[in-house]
Amino acid sequence: MKRILVVDDSVALRGSVCALLAQEFPGAIVGEAAAALPAFALVAEEHWDLVLLDLSLPDRGGVETLRDLRLLRPNLPVVVMSLHAGAEYRSAMRAAGAVDYISKGSSAKSIAATIRTALGNS
C-alpha cells in the first residue's frame, strides 16, 4: 500500500489531486499538508513513499523545503509540482534533488505517469 503526501496550500487543488490519485492509484493512502512545516512533521513522524510538493508554499520557499525534506529523509522521493512551466524548473528541481517535476497545467494522465514512475523508483 503506497503512501503519498500531497503538500499544497490550495484546498481545491489538494482535493483534485487526491481524486486523481484515488482514481489512478486505487488503495493508495493519501496524506495532505497545507504548508511546509506540517509537511515536515508528517514526514518526520510517518513513512511516505512519495511527496508531491508544491513549489510555492506560504511558509517556506519551495527549493528550500525540498532541500530540507532531502535532509530529513534522503531516500524519500519528492516530485515538485508548480504552475510554472519550463525546462529551467525541471532541471533546477532535479539538481536540487527532486525525482521529477510536474507542471500543474499538465494533463492528469501525464501527471499520473510521472507519479507512477516516481513510485516505481522509490
Added chain:
Amino acid sequence: MTVKSNEPAVRVLVVEGEGLGQGTVEGILGTTAAGKVVRAASVTQAQELWRGGGFDLVVAAETRFRDVLDGIFAFVGLFSTEGIVLDTNQAPLAAGGLLRGDVVGHRFVDLPWFSHSEIERARITDAIARAARGEASRFETNVLSSQNGIVYIDAAFAPLPGPDGAITRVVGTGVDVTVRRKAESDLRRSRELLEQAYRLARLGSWEWDVRKDTVSWSDELFRIYDLDPARHIPSYESFLATVHPDDREHTATVLRLAMENVSAFVYDHRITRPDGSVRMLHTRGEVVAGRDGRVSRLVGSCWDITDRWEALRRAEKARTDAEGARHEMENILERVADGFVAVDRDCRYRYVNESARRVMGRDPLSLIGKRMWDEFPEVRGHEFQGACEQALAEQRPVHVWNYFQPWDRWFEGRIHPSPEGLSIFFTDVTEQQKAQENLRASAEQLRALAARLSEIREEERKSIARELHDQVGQALTALKLDLEWTRGQVDAGAPPETRARLSAMDALLDQTLDTTRRISATLRPAILDDLGLPAAIRWQAAEFTQRTGVTCETRLPDADTPLAPATALALFRILQEALTNVARHACARRVDIGLTVEGPSAILTVTDDGRGIAPEVLSRQTSLGLMGMRERALAFGGTLELSAEVGRGTTVAVRVPIASPETG
C-alpha cells in the same frame, strides 16, 4: 586830303631842306586841321623828334628824307596805290635781311614778310587800298622775320597826295611792338597761370575798395561761391548774406576789428551756396590804408578747405565716437553684475568696476597701482592666484569656479590675458552653488524616491503575481484536474455533445491557465525568486528567442550569484529593458547575455549584432529607456555603460556591487 573826324590826326614831321618850304608841306597836307606839322631844322633834330614818337609821317627833301628815314628804327615804306613798294628805309631791310633792290618794285604783300599769313596779307592789301582812297588806318599786324620769327608791328597806312591833290602814293609806317606784346602776353599767361593755380588750390581772391565800396572777385572765387560772374555783382552785403548764419556774426566782427586795427586777419567761415551746399573757407586778408591812414581797401584770399574740414570733422566724429564707445564700455562695465578688474602683468590693479568694489569691499581708487596679492594676502596660494599666473604664462583664458574660504563665498572667474596684463571677470556664485547643491540633493532625493517607487511597484507586482499564481492558478489547475477526473468517469457512457463540451472546457482551462501563467511571469518572474538570477536569465533568453526568433546565447555562472534579491531583480529588469530595445530597434540576429562576478561586482552584459545606435541618439540621455536602466543601476550603487557603433551592434554593460547598499 580828307580825314575822317574820328581818325586820329596825322602828325607830320617836316625836315626843312631844299624844296620843302613852309607852304609846300601845308600844300601837301591840304589842311592843317587834318594833321599837325612839326618842323625840324636839321636831320639830327628830326631824328630826335621822331624818336620822341607820335609822328605818322616824315616829310623831307629827297636826300634828307632818306638820311632821316634810314636813321630811325621805325619801318617806313612808300607804296604806289596798287601796293607796289616804291621805297623803304633801312630798318625793315635790316630786320628782314634784305637789300633795297629785293623789295622795291615788288608788291608789298608778296614780300617774304607776309608769307606766313593770308590774313595779314589781306589786311595790308585792304589798308593800302583804303589809303589809296584817302582813308588812313592803324592796326597791329605781324610779319615773318627771317631772323626773329614773328614780329609784331604797330602799322599805319596813310594816303600821300601828289602836288595835284590826287592820291598817287601811300605811305606806311610800322613800329616793332614784339617786346611789348611779349611782355603783355607773358603777363596774360602768368595771370592765367595764377588763376589756374588759384583754381587748383581752390584759392579765390577778392578786393574790397572801401572808399568806392566796390568788391571784385577772382574767377575762382566765383567758382567757389558757385555764382555766375556775369550776373552776380559782389558786395560786402551780398558776401555777408552768403556766410553761414552761424558764422555771420564772427565774420563781421573779424573784418570790423581788422579795419579798426588796420591789421591782417585769418579766419574760417562757412558759406552757403545757391544750391544749399555748405563749404568751409579759410580766409586770409589784410587791410590796406591810404596815405591819410584811413582804410582804403581790404584784399584777401579764400581757400576752399571743405574737404579737409570734412575729413577733420569725420576724424573728430570718429574720435568722439571712440571716446563714446570707451565711455559706454566703462558705463557697461560699471553696470554689469560681474565684477571686472583689470590688472597689469605684475597683477597691479588698473581698473576696478563698481561690482568688484562691492564684492571686495574696497574703494577702487585705493587699489589702483597696488598688487592684488598685497591687498588681499588671503588670495596667496589660492587656486585663483594659480589661475592668474597660468593665464599670464600661457596667454589663454582660464576659467575658475571655486570656494574662497576667507570670504565664505563661491566665485566663478574668467581670467583673460590682455595686452596690458589680465582682464578678470568674476561673479559671486554662492547662490548658484547653493542652488546646484540643492539641485543635486533634490536629484538624489528624486532618485531615491524613484527607486522607492520602483521597489513599491515591484512589490505590488510580486503581490499580484503571487495572487494570480496562488489563487487563480491553483484554482484553475484544480478545475483542470477535476475536469479530467470527471471526464474519466463519464466519458465512456456520455453522449457526444457532453463529451464535446467537456473537451472544450478542458481546452479553455488550458488557455486560461497559460494566460494566467504568462501574466504572472510578466508581472514578476517567480523563477527569479524560486531559482535565482542565472536561471531567470536562461528562462528569459529562451522566452526571448521564442517570442522574437532572435538567437540568444547565455554565459552564466553555474551556481546562483550571491546577489541581494533587489539587486538581482534590478539586473533582471535591466536585462528585460535591454532585450526590449534589441527587439524594437536593433534588427539583430543574435544576442549574447553574460553574467559574471568579478570581485565585489556582478557584471551583466547584453550584446547584440544589430545596427547599432547613432551617436546623436546615444547622446540623448532619455533615449531608449537608457535613463531608466541607468537609474536602476545607480539605485544599487552600480554603473551602466552603453557602447554602440553604427552597423556593429550595441553592448549594454551593467556593473553592480554584490553587497548592495541600503536603497532607502
